[in-house]
Amino acid sequence: xxxxxxxxxxxxxxxxxxxxxxxxxxxxxxxxxxxxxxxxxxxxxxxxxxxxxxxxxxxxxxxxxxxxxxxxxxxxxxxxxxxxxxxxxxxxxxxxxxxxxxxxxxxxxxxxxxxxxxxxxxxxxxxxxxxxxxxxxxxxxxxxxxxxxxxxxxxxxxxxxxxxxxxxxxxxxxxxxxxxxxxxxxxxxxxxxxxxxxxxxxxxxxxxxxxxxxxxxxxxxxxxxxxxxxxxxxxxxxxxxxxxxxxxxxxxxxxxxxxxxxxxxxxxxxxxxxxxxxxxx
Numbered sequence: 254x255x256x257x258x259x260x261x262x263x264x265x266x267x268x269x270x271x272x273x274x275x276x277x278x279x280x281x282x283x284x285x286x287x288x289x290x291x292x293x294x295x296x297x298x299x300x301x302x303x304x305x306x307x308x309x310x311x312x313x314x315x316x317x318x319x320x321x322x323x324x325x326x327x328x329x330x331x332x333x334x335x336x337x338x339x340x341x342x343x344x345x346x347x348x349x350x351x352x353x354x355x356x357x358x359x360x361x362x363x364x365x366x367x368x369x370x371x372x373x374x375x376x377x378x379x380x381x382x383x384x385x386x387x388x389x390x391x392x393x394x395x396x397x398x399x400x401x402x403x404x405x406x407x408x409x410x411x412x413x414x415x416x417x418x419x420x421x422x423x424x425x426x427x428x429x430x431x432x433x434x435x436x437x438x439x440x441x442x443x444x445x446x447x448x449x450x451x452x453x454x455x456x457x458x459x460x461x462x463x464x465x466x467x468x469x470x471x472x473x474x475x476x477x478x479x480x481x482x483x484x485x486x487x488x489x490x491x492x493x494x495x496x497x498x499x500x501x502x503x504x505x506x507x508x509x510x511x512x513x514x515x516x517x518x519x520x521x522x523x524x525x526x527x528x529x530x531x532x533x534x
Contacts, residue, residue: 255391257307263398264303267474270405272296274467299471302478306394311387314380321380325373328366358512368441368509374432375443375499379492382428382445386488389421393481400462401474408470414463422458422484425491441506444495449502452491458484 275292276283283289400415407413429445429452444450460477464470503510 254312254388255395257310259395260303260307260391260398261300263395264300267303267398267401267405268296268299270402271299271467271471274405274408278467295468295471302475303394303398305482306391309387311384311391314384314387318377318380318384321373321377325370325377328370328373362512364440365509365512367438368506371439371441371443371446372499372503372510375446378429378432378445379496381432382425382492383489385424385428386421386485389419389424390481390485393417393419393421394478397460397462397474397477397481400477401470404462404464404470404473405467408465408467412463412465412470414461416459416461419458419460419481419484421481421488424488426452440509441502443502444498450491450495450498452495 272292275296279288279292283292396417400417403415404413432446439447441447442449445452458480460480462470462473462477464473
């Protein structure tokens with residue numbers, strides 16, 4: 254996992270090398286106070302470009318994923334076993350209350366439970382995708398730092414082009430494609446695990462760093478960082494669209510996610526005529 258220390262350490266390496274190469278470029282003029290001040294300011298502006306990538310830590314999402322896993326465990330087969338016990342306890346009861354309890358609560362419960370698990374899987378997939386985006390973006394910015402150093406070191410030989418594929422692009426489709434889901438057993442189509450939104454066909458994103466002077470190399474680095482940030486935004490836009498669609502889906506399918514309140518839960522003395530003893534009693 255790429256740490257904040259790794260990112261800012263690479264930024265300082267680029268800063269120091271850029272300073273060294275600028276001194277070489279300007280020669281004796283570099284030690285004139287106005288020129289030295291300008292060189293120093295130019296190089297000190299490099300680390301802030303990297304710092305942006307330290308603002309969000311993918312490790313913070315691990316606890317959220319753990320909470321969702323806890324919820325999913327709570328919806329495990331143990332719940333079904335308890336419902337089976339309830340079904341056995343009331344199977345001999347008769348009357349409209351018993352019929353409505355079976356029709357409105359017991360019969361739909363199994364599918365509702367699967368739908369709830371599907372919703373948890375959907376949220377977990379979104380978090381895993383965001384974690385992947387942040388992890389890859391951190392790795393890519395360090396790689397861009399290495400590429401910038403390569404381009405700076407090549408200035409002595411006339412410069413060189415350096416390029417890379419931004420692995421943050423396609424992070425969402427990679428996670429969704431790798432997650433095993435029970436989507437076919439759901440009565441609801443969620444955006445990510447159910448294929449309710451198109452996320453395939455992500456364009457390969459490339460970045461390059463090149464130049465024949467220090468300024469050209471750093472400007473090229475800035476362009477590459479901009480491409481990286483745009484790739485991050487594109488990936489996160491997929492998640493925003495997916496989760497926004499899921500919100501609408503949940504509201505539209507609330508009856509498939511929340512069991513109806515059993516009729517017997519609201520029974521009063523006036524409703525006792527609805528209850529009949531089991532046959533034979």
